[in-house]
Amino acid sequence: MARPKTPRLNRAMIVDAALELVSSSKGLTMPGLADKLGVSVSSVYHHVRNRTELVELIRGRIAGREFGDLDRNGPWRTVLATWLREYRSAFSPYPDLVRLLIGQTISAPEVLEQYEYIAGVIIAAGFPREEALPVIMVLDSFALGSALDLSAPDEIWAANPTEHAHLTTAIAAAPAEVVARADAAFEYGLRCLLDGLAFRLGETPTATT
């Protein structure tokens, strides 16, 4: 074989295949990826410097999608709520992706654009300059933590009804299925967080998200 006249691999294809592997039973491995693409491992390395770079490409792909649908007008609460929802839901088809991305420093340029936009929204909303970064970081922490819940097992805590009475009550009163439970918690936290932020701005936290 060796060098075919028309390349049989490109970065887009590689990222596609990698994304499919991330949440598969075997996870993302270079041999597994090569296999799925029908090439040899070393061939993949001709298009991607290393595994780290591959993960950054995946991050860019995900971030790009998310950013596309963002509505730039409207009140800050709505914009931030939309962004956070899309941020998180971008991960739902790939439950294990969050953990993969968390393990690694951000360098994808698409992500920078997003934060730039969000920073603008926050400043325009009236938050003082020193609070802008904290606000971003808090939203980020919350979205990331919430996205992690998507890949949690159905039974997060093996609570014992007699030893853990309160916890058992709490669990029984919430949806049993992971995604439904995570969704509910996310929406609940979103409202709390936005209410808290509105309160800091001196606004009445009654507005709808």
Added chain:
Amino acid sequence: MARPKTPRLNRAMIVDAALELVSSSKGLTMPGLADKLGVSVSSVYHHVRNRTELVELIRGRIAGREFGDLDRNGPWRTVLATWLREYRSAFSPYPDLVRLLIGQTISAPEVLEQYEYIAGVIIAAGFPREEALPVIMVLDSFALGSALDLSAPDEIWAANPTEHAHLTTAIAAAPAEVVARADAAFEYGLRCLLDGLAFRLGETPTATT
């Protein structure tokens, strides 16, 4: 050598050594751990079923510490704030520990006890049963996400002053050092979250944390 009359290894020693390795340059590996303990790899496996179990033991150790200092009296805001602060600060000596723990399902019993206690506080505070789990999950997501910030690089975003004007402004107005920056964001988010929760309870969110 073979079986010495007095064992030269036990679980506590192993967890100690493992904790030291987690945030070291080489990270936590079984060969590295054996090396640090001065024994062979297979020897470690005699005390710990596998790497997964080892990580669970580490989780238990950390959770145990944290829970010890919890003040059980006082208003719910204070109790939750204290818990969240200790939760997060338990990770600060081991910046990379969060990522290690996140990769794995919780099974350490010490952690269950904690959530049981927190569930009790939340219910006693007056939150309806259906909101108890969401509240716990939201606090959890936030604390976890915030703990992740502790291991972030000094320069999280390589923001370009001309292309990312708002982001640059935000970054310039915040502490430059990782830990100081993460601390500020955490305290800010903590207040927002508790304010938002107080608002849901019908309380005036003016109380000090």
Added chain:
DNA sequence: ACCTGAACACCGTTCAAGT
């Protein structure tokens, strides 16, 4: 430039062998 096969260092885990 773009692909292959073979190789290397490293990791998690197991197992027969010793006391």
Added chain:
DNA sequence: ACCTGAACACCGTTCAAGT
């Protein structure tokens, strides 16, 4: 029970060799 040395399967990465 508790330790060792050797082995296995697997992973990320490199490199000379081919067109």
